[in-house]
Amino acid sequence: GQNIDQPTEMTATEGAIVQINCTYQTSGFNGLFWYQQHAGEAPTFLSYNVLDGLEEKGRFSSFLSRSKGYSYLLLKELQMKDSASYLCAVLDSNYQLIWGAGTKLIIKP
């Protein structure tokens, strides 16, 4: 079967750095996505990785290792507005998105 694993919940302090991990087992791989979803709202796109390595976009960075089936999302200089769920999703060999259940990130002052 196909599955995406990510921690259910994480807590971090405003101004700090947090790393959210995602491991996956899918039939084929055509890219990995991270989405942010605030409570009661729709997901919004954060990043896309298809090659190994780190992609940096402002305070957010995403890393991929295809050989390990592993990715992480790194958030720096945390702000209260970063409190949200972070969804990891993999595009499989049929170009269908397989979604993780999301990691709820709680930011404390």
Next chain:
Amino acid sequence: EADIYQTPRYLVIGTGKKITLECSQTMGHDKMYWYQQDPGMELHLIHYSYGVNSTEKGDLSSESTVSRIRTEHFPLTLESARPSHTSQYLCASSPGGTDTGELFFGEGSRLTVL
């Protein structure tokens, strides 16, 4: 900013009613999707379409149907609503071709079936 709209945002109905959730996008995207999401759970694909007159079922067994008569419109219909259909329904679209697959989501329709 994405231009994809869903109506109604919130709906409470009785068991056995027929309902249609509307989804429209003004970006000219070929691909459109319907997802179901319960709180704290992953998104489950219900239906998708790769263009006009193209519709496919997703991995979630559903008593719903969709149509794609126009590029911009992708309504979801439940013929006979049940309490088990209580959930959030998210519509999304993406460009066709060799895109990265980035999805643009509507704000969702939260359905409660009594």
